[in-house]
Amino acid sequence: MATDHIRYDVLARDALRGVLRQVLVDAAAHGLPGEHHFFITFLSKADGVKISPRLLAQYPEEMTVILQHQFWDLTVTDDRFEVGLSFGGIPERLVVPFSAIKSFFDPSVQFGLQFEPAETGTPAANLPATPSPSAVAVPAAPSVPASAETKDEPSKPNEGAEVVRLDRFRKK
Numbered sequence: 733m734a735t736d737h738i739r740y741d742v743l744a745r746d747a748l749r750g751v752l753r754q755v756l757v758d759a760a761a762h763g764l765p766g767e768h769h770f771f772i773t774f775l776s777k778a779d780g781v782k783i784s785p786r787l788l789a790q791y792p793e794e795m796t797v798i799l800q801h802q803f804w805d806l807t808v809t810d811d812r813f814e815v816g817l818s819f820g821g822i823p824e825r826l827v828v829p830f831s832a833i834k835s836f837f838d839p840s841v842q843f844g845l846q847f848e849p850a851e852t853g854t855p856a857a858n859l860p861a862t863p864s865p866s867a868v869a870v871p872a873a874p875s876v877p878a879s880a881e882t883k884d885e886p887s888k889p890n891e892g893a894e895v896v897r898l899d900r901f902r903k904k
Contacts, residue, residue, distance in 0.1 A: 748845050749830045755838075756813050759799065760806040767840040769800035778832030780812060784824055794834060797826065 755770070764770075773796040774781065776788055787795065797817060799806070804816040805825075812829040837844040 745847060749833070749847070752833065752836050752845060753808060753810075753813075753830060755836075756806065756808045760808050764800070768838055769798060769840060771835075771837040771839070772797050772799065772828070772833060773835045774828050774832040775834060778829065780827065780829035781832050782825075782827035786822075787819060787824060787826075 759768075759770075773794055776783060776791050776793060776795050783791075783795070797815070799815065802818060805814070806816075807814045811831070812827055814825065814827045816823060816825050818824070833847055835844060835846045
């Protein structure tokens with residue numbers, strides 16, 4: 733297999749994280765339009781994540797937050813977002829770097845993004861041939877599927893998630 737010196741996987745992951753960042757920037761500036769709301773799953777112990785010891789004890793590996801009706805002070809920077817949420821009636825401030833996010837899901841329009849954990853110091857030759865992030869059409873459910881198979885043909889209704897490959901949209 734040829735070595736990917738350009739690192740398309742990193743470029744694609746960063747581009748999709750840019751989509752997530754822009755959605756949060758818009759939500760911070762204008763609120764959530766219509767029925768949109770977000771499920772965001774992140775690694776609790778990733779570098780730069782700031783959550784209370786109480787929440788870390790409850791969610792030692794990963795945590796999913798829902799941005800819908802009761803959140804405040806959503807702030808988005810180039811590399812992270814910060815938000816106020818209430819957990820069991822106790823207000824908390826979370827800081828979540830985009831690199832810690834595993835998945836993003838907006839059930840109102842069945843749109844989701846999944847990310848592999850950020851790789852540090854991994855040589856390009858050891859990376860998979862396909863990019864790690866995926867744009868996913870997710871079935872109506874309150875959680876994002878852990879994984880989805882890559883398909884070139886569209887799935888039948890109610891068959892499950894479909895990973896949309898970017899090359900499907902390229903002119904041949």
